[in-house]
Amino acid sequence: MAKISIVIPAYNIASLIGQTLESVVRNKADMDIIVVDDASTDNTCEVVEQYMQVHQNIRLLRSETNTGPGVARNRALALVDSEYCLFHDADDLLGEDAVNTVLPLMDSTGVDVAAFRYSVLRTADEIPGEMPPVDKNIWDGVLGDRESAIVELDEAAQFLVTINYPWNKIIRTSFIRSTNWQFSTARINEDILPHWAAYMNAGRFLAINTSLTTHRLVPGREQHTNTFDERRLEMFKALEDTEKLFAENRIFRAKYYPVFVIFKAGLLEWVNRQIRQDLRSLFREYASYSYRHFTDEDFDRVYRINPGIALGSYRTKHSHR
Known part of the structure; x- marks a missing residue:
């Protein structure tokens, strides 16, 4: 049984998923990496299979029909048997020390949920910038200059209105099972449900005041964030x-x-x-x-x-x- 499972839903992301997998495997930890291909029509699976030949801890689940990222994540979640779980996106970049930064703190504090800051990359050739003001202001206001802190939700309910991304949280798998935590099957905003469920069911969480992942907003590529049809x-x-x-x-x-x-x-x-x-x-x-x-x-x-x-x-x- 691995220490942590990294779940990555993927759909027509062949041009970027290799870089994403590279960023994940640079974390030298006991990981189970589960890629769920959501019926891609490009060569996403072929790229993943190339990495599987080198990294034995990567496995690929294929879906016959496109069901959306929530269903894909839930499918992988049913197979997870590790102590912790991180739901990563196929076009984002995990920090090299992310897993080894978070897990020892979760082990020592016994928390079920840990959240960390993230960066945003808006063009391919720029340096990643800060997260949007709505999130930055909350993190700055609650954490200040502390490296990390146990946050009581009753004292910092504003964390509930941070953008509902799943990839800046690591969650204890037993907590997921005991609270029936899952993603919505909606194809858009499917991560609102687990965001609120994680924070409210936990009641307290570990906040790590360091950017440990990079969200890529890729110009010219359709992403759920910019879908308005x-x-x-x-x-x-x-x-x-x-x-x-x-x-x-x-x-x-x-x-x-x-x-x-x-x-x-x-x-x-x-x-x-x-x-x-x-x-x-x-x-x-x-x-x-x-x-x-x-x-x-x-x-x-x-x-x-x-x-x-x-x-x-x-x-x-x-x-x-």
């Missing part, structure tokens, strides 16, 4: 899957639902500005329906935090009645 509407399934966490757990709803409403409002505003013009009416109809769980009590609680978002959420809820 019909596929973006799947975000409402991802949001609904996350709403179920609050419906099933009164403590989560009492503590964190106003934060979720604020997060959702920001996400909807961002998408509304960019979604294709002919889809805006349908998008707004879906948005209105997504607020059916938003009660008068929720309005009051959000209003005390952010009156503008409370009023906007109320208007969105009643805009298609």
Whole structure:
């Protein structure tokens, strides 16, 4: 049994996955690397197989049909038997010391979830830059100049509204099993559900104030981040899957639902500005329906935090009645 499994969903990423695998295997740790090919039509599998010939700890799962990254990750997760798990993306770069930095700290502290800073590479020939301000400001505000810290979610709930990336977190596999933690099957924003589930179920987590992975925003390549056609509407399934966490757990709803409403409002505003013009009416109809769980009590609680978002959420809820 490996110490950690690195799960990598892949789809038509032949030009980049070799660099990604190179970055992963540079971590000299006891790793099980699982690549799930999501029915690629290019030579992604051939590239992975070349690396498998050199690195015995890489295995490849092939899907007959394209199901999206959430389903691909869940498929691999069912096979994981390591102590820890990291869900990496096929076009990102893992830091050389990432695994050996995080795992000893998780071992010594006994935490189930560890999160770390990341960098962003926006062009192929530049030096990676800082993460977006929404995340940087939260990390700076909570961690300051500390190298790492155990963070209590009740004291730093703003971490819930950091961008819901899965690849800057390492999670204990037994915690995943015990909390029925998984990705949404939505093709867009499938990582909202595990982001909120990880933090809320853990209640406390290790925050490492060092960038240990690089997110590549590749110019000219279609990525879910910049998809604003019909596929973006799947975000409402991802949001609904996350709403179920609050419906099933009164403590989560009492503590964190106003934060979720604020997060959702920001996400909807961002998408509304960019979604294709002919889809805006349908998008707004879906948005209105997504607020059916938003009660008068929720309005009051959000209003005390952010009156503008409370009023906007109320208007969105009643805009298609």
